[in-house]
Amino acid sequence: MKITLLTIGKTDNTELQSLMDDYTKRLGYYISFEMEVIPDVKNAKNLSEALQKQAEGEEILKRTTMADVLVLLDEKGKTFTSEGFSQFLQKKMNSGLKNLIFVIGGPYGFSDAVYSRANGKVSLSSMTFSHQMVRLFFIEQLYRGFTILRNEPYHHR
Numbered sequence: 001m002k003i004t005l006l007t008i009g010k011t012d013n014t015e016l017q018s019l020m021d022d023y024t025k026r027l028g029y030y031i032s033f034e035m036e037v038i039p040d041v042k043n044a045k046n047l048s049e050a051l052q053k054q055a056e057g058e059e060i061l062k063r064t065t066m067a068d069v070l071v072l073l074d075e076k077g078k079t080f081t082s083e084g085f086s087q088f089l090q091k092k093m094n095s096g097l098k099n100l101i102f103v104i105g106g107p108y109g110f111s112d113a114v115y116s117r118a119n120g121k122v123s124l125s126s127m128t129f130s131h132q133m134v135r136l137f138f139i140e141q142l143y144r145g146f147t148i149l150r151n152e153p154y155h156h157r
Helices: 014-027 049-062 082-094 112-117 131-149
Strands: 002-008 032-038 069-079 099-104 120-123
Touching: 002 049, 002 131, 014 032, 014 131, 032 049, 032 131, 049 112, 069 112, 082 131, 099 131
Parallel strands: 002 032, 002 099, 069 099, 069 120
Antiparallel strands: none
8 A cells, every 4th residue: 555645735844844754764764655645736826715626626536546445634533542543544545455545635625526535534633733743743643553563662651
């Protein structure tokens, strides 16, 4: 199985990027993982919120196929403990799935078309974090999930 994290806009904080790179490298020992950055919408300042979500949604959907499982990182999604998230990952791997795609939307969330296409939603917290921080938190939780599945000492129970 391959896991992809789709994000809107680049990370401009070098410290955060360095941490994401570290966890991405660590993930490589467990699974094929890639973070794909979708460039910010051009002239976003001149677009309404709805038009910006629509443009971002079109870019997200261009990068998926109907065979992919698409999971949105959304504040209204299902919450997991780290152990529960690791079991979620295990079930996806056991299902024979080829591509699991997680998506962090733009500043206004997702378009209706993306919500319609999604196979599920996951919430990392009921708190609000910057999109750049969510990237790091998510990649770290992926890494943690795989160390839990392997019974490695990274996660303390």
